[in-house]
Amino acid sequence: MAPFLTDWRGRFTGRALAVLRPADPGQVAQLVQACAAHRVPLVPQGGNTGLVLGSVPDTSGSAVVLSLARLNRVRALDPVNRTITVDAGCILQTIQEAACAAGCLFPLSLAAEGSCSIGGNLSTNAGGTAVLRYGNTRELCLGLEVVTAQGELWDGLRALRKDNTGYDLRDLFIGAEGTLGVITGAVLRLFPQPKAAITALVAIAAPRQALELLTLAQDRCGASLTGFELMSDFCLRLVATHFPSLAQPFVIRHAQYVLLELSSSESEHHAVGLLEETIADAIAQDIADDAVVATSVAQSLALWQLREHIPLAQAAAGKNIKHDIALPVSCIADFIDSTDTRVLAAYPGCQLVCFGHVGDGNLHYNVAPPPGTAHEDFLAHQDAINRIVHDSVAAYAGSISAEHGIGALKRDELKRYKSDVELNMMRAIKAALDPLGIMNPGKIL
Numbered sequence: 324m325a326p327f328l329t330d331w332r333g334r335f336t337g338r339a340l341a342v343l344r345p346a347d348p349g350q351v352a353q354l355v356q357a358c359a360a361h362r363v364p365l366v367p368q369g370g371n372t373g374l375v376l377g378s379v380p381d382t383s384g385s386a387v388v389l390s391l392a393r394l395n396r397v398r399a400l401d402p403v404n405r406t407i408t409v410d411a412g413c414i415l416q417t418i419q420e421a422a423c424a425a426g427c428l429f430p431l432s433l434a435a436e437g438s439c440s441i442g443g444n445l446s447t448n449a450g451g452t453a454v455l456r457y458g459n460t461r462e463l464c465l466g467l468e469v470v471t472a473q474g475e476l477w478d479g480l481r482a483l484r485k486d487n488t489g490y491d492l493r494d495l496f497i498g499a500e501g502t503l504g505v506i507t508g509a510v511l512r513l514f515p516q517p518k519a520a521i522t523a524l525v526a527i528a529a530p531r532q533a534l535e536l537l538t539l540a541q542d543r544c545g546a547s548l549t550g551f552e553l554m555s556d557f558c559l560r561l562v563a564t565h566f567p568s569l570a571q572p573f574v575i576r577h578a579q580y581v582l583l584e585l586s587s588s589e590s591e592h593h594a595v596g597l598l599e600e601t602i603a604d605a606i607a608q609d610i611a612d613d614a615v616v617a618t619s620v621a622q623s624l625a626l627w628q629l630r631e632h633i634p635l636a637q638a639a640a641g642k643n644i645k646h647d648i649a650l651p652v653s654c655i656a657d658f659i660d661s662t663d664t665r666v667l668a669a670y671p672g673c674q675l676v677c678f679g680h681v682g683d684g685n686l687h688y689n690v691a692p693p694p695g696t697a698h699e700d701f702l703a704h705q706d707a708i709n710r711i712v713h714d715s716v717a718a719y720a721g722s723i724s725a726e727h728g729i730g731a732l733k734r735d736e737l738k739r740y741k742s743d744v745e746l747n748m749m750r751a752i753k754a755a756l757d758p759l760g761i762m763n764p765g766k767i768l
């Protein structure tokens with residue numbers, strides 16, 4: 324059972340009575356019925372790539388893990404309706420490839436796409452790198468199939484873009500992290516494939532310039548702007564240390580970088596032209612200091628690899644304290660300035676690994692120990708550091724979880740930052756749909 328009991332970051336290992344591996348939604352329903360009859364808690368699990376301990380059991384050993392991995396079929400694809408219907412255990416990359424083979428795009432894209440599954444993406448309302456243009460997983464889902472906490476199979480696999488027939492149950496299960504029921508299938512939206520996607524790495528002096536560049540790029544490029552990621556020089560140095568084979572384009576270092584992606588429904592020529600004009604404008608207005616534009620798919624991929632290896636480089640460096648936060652885009656530079664000051668005043672020398680989906684107002688504000696300090700020892704400061712960072716998030720009316728969810732890791736933080744009015748509505752929903760409290764207990768609430 325070992326791989327099902329430990330989280331991706333290796334931070335926590337739970338215990339379980341058993342790992343259940345049903346083959347189809349009917350078997351999931353039967354298993355949930357049996358668990359309900361015997362009051363056995365269930366922990367639904369997809370690819371187990373989550374970062375907030377949402378898909379591993381606690382240490383009581385009283386629960387079973389319900390793996391959806393064998394529910395891995397693409398059920399149907401409708402190129403005219405532009406939808407794909409899939410099992411919950413389908414690997415995200417398999418869905419992307421099936422869409423591509425039909426000349427369509429399924430835009431959800433994140434570093435774990437080779438091993439995460441769509442059920443987990445839906446259950447956490449995963450974000451990733453294409454949210455700016457296509458939205459979160461929630462926006463990409465039209466219908467769901469769910470096994471309720473009573474073990475009934477709800478067929479909500481509607482392939483409709485409009486459906487105003489009462490409470491939106493689909494949206495309740497999305498982002499519920501398996502605490503209300505088990506998602507077993509989904510109807511997802513597909514999009515036309517862009518003709519070209521061009522990437523650039525733009526060097527800037529500070530996060531404030533990233534916001535100016537974002538406004539400029541959105542004004543100039545509109546919906547063609549499909550990616551906008553910020554990363555500090557420290558992040559790229561970390562990648563260079565742990566993945567020296569990845570080429571770093573800048574010889575002279577700059578303080579911050581923006582990875583910018585433009586997609587065109589017209590042609591590569593159009594995308595390159597638009598990107599070059601935008602960057603030239605940014606340099607003329609002193610927003611950007613320098614830039615490299617990828618001139619081939621391989622070069623584009625190499626730039627994205629630098630970005631996607633930041634969490635891997637952090638994992639290789641040792642344990643760190645992660646914050647996945649959302650802010651109004653306009654507050655990002657002020658947030659970084661003021662929070663850096665506060666964290667560094669309390670923990671001189673600690674390493675701030677700040678990067679993320681700035682186009683969506685989503686930062687990964689990760690804190691690692693000062694060089695030479697044992698990473699394990701540093702985790703003792705987790706609560707105090709969370710307090711500084713999350714209080715700062717609250718001061719800017721942000722959110723303590725943008726795209727990773729709450730799981731068990733941030734449950735106490737959620738209690739601190741949500742109002743009683745909101746928490747009580749959430750508890751009422753939980754009690755109504757899962758009165759026995761067997762669905763992923765201890766997660767979120």
Ligand SMILES: O=C(O)CC[C@@H](O)C(=O)O
Nearest residue numbers: 434631634645679687689
């Ligand atoms: O490890 C992190 O903090 C972020 C992981 C992921 O959301 C990413 O954007 O790469």
Ligand SMILES: [Zn+2]
Nearest residue numbers: 451680687726
């Ligand atoms: Zn992210």
